Amino acid sequence: MSDDEERTPASGAWRSLGDFIRSQRELANLSMRQLAEIAKISNPYLSQVERGLYKPSADVLKSIANALHLSAETMYSQAGLLDNTGTRDESHHGVEHAIKVDPRLSTDQKESLIRIYRSFTAGS
Template sequence: MELPKVGSIGEYIRDQRKQAKISLRQLATQAGVSNPYLSQIERGLRKPSAEILNQIAKGLRISSQALYVQAGLIEDREPDSDVLAAIRTDRTITERQRQVLIDIYESFRKENRAEAQAEAERTTENARPEPEPQGVDAVPATEAAASPNGRIPPEPKEG
């Protein structure tokens, strides 16, 4: 489960493609890869190289980094993902939009904490109720580095 699931990247690509409402062949054309190969990639039968990954990202109009992260190729350095700080200093959104983003983000984290705790209580049993169908937690090590120094301010309220 700590291995970089090749299937997950394929699922991610297929999901993104469905979300963009384009066909496999269309994405293949836009990405400049063959459609059979894209099919195999989406089903996890092939492990695309970085170049192919990059072209697919361009065809999907998404960030290459997102795909690399999905492929487990970039989750190494720079865990400075201070989302809240970035949101607070962003000047391209309104104050209300900013608050919405912050609310959502904190809700996510709160939910994840609750989920993690609920799962931890079930650790004794191997039964995995599968809280996330995607399960792209490609964090082989140094997971604790995600939030060691309380970069993200703790929620004032608890419940």
């Protein structure tokens, strides 16, 4: 099994899928047991998944995504299962772009948000 390395291309943005799930769970202010219950998985398993010990299967991913109010596509692309590296969709969905495009924000509000965002990401 040491050679394969072909199917899971080690996404890159997040260090791992587990980190992404954990951050999303904390963002939603859910404990492991709460999220596990909603997603209908066991809390120890969720623990292992978040620590990168196991790679969850697709329906578990979908379950977690739904529990976190994320789309399954977002989850899959984070898991590196949706090679959206191809042929269409140049949606460079950065935060600044999304802010600029949002019709519900005034110009001042956009400027404020972008300024805060830039201050947060100043060192990267």
